Amino acid sequence: MMRHYKAYCFDLDGTxxxxxxxxxxAVDFVAACQAEGKGTYFITNNAALTRTAQQKKLANFGVNTEVDFIMNSATTLARYCKQHFEGAHVMMIGEExxxxxxxxxxxxxxxxxxDVVLMGLDRQVTYNKLADACLAIRNGAHFLGTNSDIKFPTEKGLVPANGSFLKLMEVATDTKPLIVGKPEPHMLEFIRxxxxxxxxDMILIGDNYDTDIMAGIRYGIDTAYVATGVTPMEEVLKKAQQPTYLLNSLADWLK
Known part of the structure; x- marks a missing residue:
């Protein structure tokens, strides 16, 4: 039996x-939740798009939301940086x-x-950008990343995500970055x-076991895995820590 919640936190890419x-x-499920007056939040490790751009993208798919109900890893990283490195000069690799x-x-x-190097996905990244960031980190700058996603789903298939570039930088600098995006629970705490x-009262719904589902498990809220994106169902079934719900798609919840 599927419980009812006050706050539904939806991943974006793949969900x-x-x-x-x-x-x-998923579009239909969100509409049903909103019709019942439930809180619908959208959480994403995608730091390339602004929240307004993400709002417009959702609107094009028939999903209406206020910007304040979108929590991305860029916003989370900026808030974390403000809290922990007040007044710092920051070098960023990333997009708008x-x-x-x-x-x-x-x-x-x-x-x-x-003082700090922040790294999010930059689809126009150059060798010189990476080299400058590498040298700054080796000279003592703090190293933080939006998220550790290795790949993300597109209409063409899976492509490299920010985590792939962070791995490259980690090897080049001998320094492990601090990550604020999923599976870390910072976004969920901001929403709470x-x-x-x-x-x-909260549930996280996502397709990626290692980021979405683990974020919910670590934070201590219920989770719903949907088999519409990154992690295949057969892989999830092998995991030691299982999601609260396993769904082929969100149509299964509405049945």
Whole structure:
């Protein structure tokens, strides 16, 4: 029997859509939750898009939400940086989503002599950018990353994500980055505080066992795995820690 919750936290890539293609069962499920007045939050390790751009992408698929109900790893990283490195000069590798999140927190962005290096997915990354960041970290700059996803699903298939580049940098710098995105629980804690929920009122819904499901398990909330993205069902069934629910798609919940 599927429980009812006050806050439904949906992953995006592989759960709500694959690249430019919506996953209709998920779109329908969100609409049903919203019709019942449930809190619907969208949490993503994607730090490339701004929250406004993610809002527009969802709207194109028929999913309506306020920007405040979108929690991405760029926003999470900027808030973490503000809390722990107040006044720091920051070098970033990333796209508009990370830049906007840092600017909203009034964090000083620099290309030389940083105190902190922040790394999110940058699809225009160059060797020189990576080399400059590598040298800064070797000179003592703190090293933080938005998320450790190795790959993410597109309409063409799985492609490299930020975690692949973080692995490269980790090897090059002999330094392990601090990660704020899933499976770390920072996003879920921000959502809990925002909505003043109890943990038993929250559920995380996602396709990636290692990031989505593990984030929920680590945080201590219920989880629903959907077989529409990264992790195949047969792999999930072998895991020592099982999700609360196993679904082929969110259509199974509505039955």
């Amino acid at each position: 709500m859509y694959r690249g430019s293609e919506p996953i209709q069962e 989503g990370l830049r906007e999140a840092l600017e909203l927190e009034n964090i000083h962005i620099t290309t030389t002599n940083p 505080q925002q909505g003043m929920y109890e943990k038993e």
